[in-house]
Amino acid sequence: LSLWLINGEACQGLSPLDRGLAYGDGLFETLAIIRGRISLWDLHLQRLALGCDRLGLSCPDAGLLHCEVQSLSGQETGVAKIILTRGQGAVGYLADPQQAPTRLVGFRTHPQLPPAREIAPIRARICQTRLAIQPRLAGIKHLNRLEQVLARQEWTDPSIGEGLMLDSEGFLVEGISSNLFLLEGERLITPLLDRCGVAGTLRRLVMTLAPQLGLEVVEERLLPERALQAEALGVCNALTGLSPLASLDSTDFKPSRHFTQLTALVWDAAFQ
Amino acid sequence: LSLWLINGEACQGLSPLDRGLAYGDGLFETLAIIRGRISLWDLHLQRLALGCDRLGLSCPDAGLLHCEVQSLSGQETGVAKIILTRGQGAVGYLADPQQAPTRLVGFRTHPQLPPAREIAPIRARICQTRLAIQPRLAGIKHLNRLEQVLARQEWTDPSIGEGLMLDSEGFLVEGISSNLFLLEGERLITPLLDRCGVAGTLRRLVMTLAPQLGLEVVEERLLPERALQAEALGVCNALTGLSPLASLDSTDFKPSRHFTQLTALVWDAAFQ
Numbered sequence: 395l396s397l398w399l400i401n402g403e404a405c406q407g408l409s410p411l412d413r414g415l416a417y418g419d420g421l422f423e424t425l426a427i428i429r430g431r432i433s434l435w436d437l438h439l440q441r442l443a444l445g446c447d448r449l450g451l452s453c454p455d456a457g458l459l460h461c462e463v464q465s466l467s468g469q470e471t472g473v474a475k476i477i478l479t480r481g482q483g484a485v486g487y488l489a490d491p492q493q494a495p496t497r498l499v500g501f502r503t504h505p506q507l508p509p510a511r512e513i514a515p516i517r518a519r520i521c522q523t524r525l526a527i528q529p530r531l532a533g534i535k536h537l538n539r540l541e542q543v544l545a546r547q548e549w550t551d552p553s554i555g556e557g558l559m560l561d562s563e564g565f566l567v568e569g570i571s572s573n574l575f576l577l578e579g580e581r582l583i584t585p586l587l588d589r590c591g592v593a594g595t596l597r598r599l600v601m602t603l604a605p606q607l608g609l610e611v612v613e614e615r616l617l618p619e620r621a622l623q624a625e626a627l628g629v630c631n632a633l634t635g636l637s638p639l640a641s642l643d644s645t646d647f648k649p650s651r652h653f654t655q656l657t658a659l660v661w662d663a664a665f666q
Numbered sequence: 667l668s669l670w671l672i673n674g675e676a677c678q679g680l681s682p683l684d685r686g687l688a689y690g691d692g693l694f695e696t697l698a699i700i701r702g703r704i705s706l707w708d709l710h711l712q713r714l715a716l717g718c719d720r721l722g723l724s725c726p727d728a729g730l731l732h733c734e735v736q737s738l739s740g741q742e743t744g745v746a747k748i749i750l751t752r753g754q755g756a757v758g759y760l761a762d763p764q765q766a767p768t769r770l771v772g773f774r775t776h777p778q779l780p781p782a783r784e785i786a787p788i789r790a791r792i793c794q795t796r797l798a799i800q801p802r803l804a805g806i807k808h809l810n811r812l813e814q815v816l817a818r819q820e821w822t823d824p825s826i827g828e829g830l831m832l833d834s835e836g837f838l839v840e841g842i843s844s845n846l847f848l849l850e851g852e853r854l855i856t857p858l859l860d861r862c863g864v865a866g867t868l869r870r871l872v873m874t875l876a877p878q879l880g881l882e883v884v885e886e887r888l889l890p891e892r893a894l895q896a897e898a899l900g901v902c903n904a905l906t907g908l909s910p911l912a913s914l915d916s917t918d919f920k921p922s923r924h925f926t927q928l929t930a931l932v933w934d935a936a937f938q
Binding site: 400405406407408409410411412413414415416417418419422449450473477479480485486487488489498500502523524526527528530531536537538539540541542543544545546547562570571590 | 672678679680681683686687688691721745751752774795796799810812813814817819834862
């Protein structure tokens, strides 16, 4: 089951002239829908608005987007995707400022949603593919994702659930499709995303909730050695919640009480 | 006039699930067609094949592509575009290796083609937007082009014809949609494209032809000061040929005999 609307109409297919295809000139959001309720709607909207501001796109009306998502999902559980592009090109990189953006909204049911409340630890690896440093695009969820595609090509072993990526200077940034947290005592540390990476909605939720467990949240530039020496690691994503890491390459991690509590707290806020 | 084939069929529109849209997971080529003849076909194919190799895509048959382009162009003059994507997604960055690529071929007539044989000098500026350093994607013509989109937003003055881009370390790389050459005596210098940038087909042609005029061709890492002090500058593109620069920001350049000869030599090879 996969349904799409393009500019509100049942999908007739995207024009090959759309700048979303031509240049990756646009943004996207991937939303968990639990029995018709959009998870973390406000956080997704905030990031979309930030991305629009950064790229100079006009942001669609929030009520319209909400309505379109719900018109596809009904009361079902699944994944919605919003793609917003700068619309059909002018030829070349210069965009016509009068050009209306293209708004795509899709939905499909998703058997893995909601995830289990006690999320099983996953194995992770460190990727060879590096993230280039580009502050202009850092934090937003834009459509230029070849680095993630290349990184995900690095392994086929299905027992490895995520790959962590370093920037071109060797600092830890994020997972291919997740954000990263380290636990050091009572400090919950997550990489700074001022030079590359996507500022995830679940990351924002984790940062908001962690102080309830007495954890201090810190954003820092981190080397991979720091992760290997941490008490516990976790990765988070809007569809999977906060997952503790069982291992990173050949280093194993023990279950952490703090992470177990945080995972449950996050689950209740995102997937209930 | 704009005609498209998707996988050989008259266009019904691209699926919103296509990874070309979702991640910019693909490549493109923009081809000048002169009275039905595809300009620099071999150079475009070579770059497409290099890109396929880099991204792990299977390259379409050259004969099939040629045939599809010509089926749209007939004996007309204009621009063809080939877009090759990894095809419709699996959800997430991991691609199904069995997934067939999507091949889009389009054509439109283009009143600026062929360009004049004596190409008028153009004014250029240096852009604020930097190119991130990503050796894995350097040289190929992939679909992740947000940096070029942002750079082209920096000015609206129509008398400025091109913007030159620096990498994040401040070295000159290329124009937004062109490659750059500097003339110093009998040396024709062009920036190294090992860390970012697109290795243009016209750039390759210029490098091949320049020795016929007694010029030594060198690839180097160049700071912008070097360009401002050069005898002459030129930018090149498969649709516009090799254009001398009249100015770069507030520095003016005099016409150069070498560039005039080179521009004509390139024109004869590309657009006749």
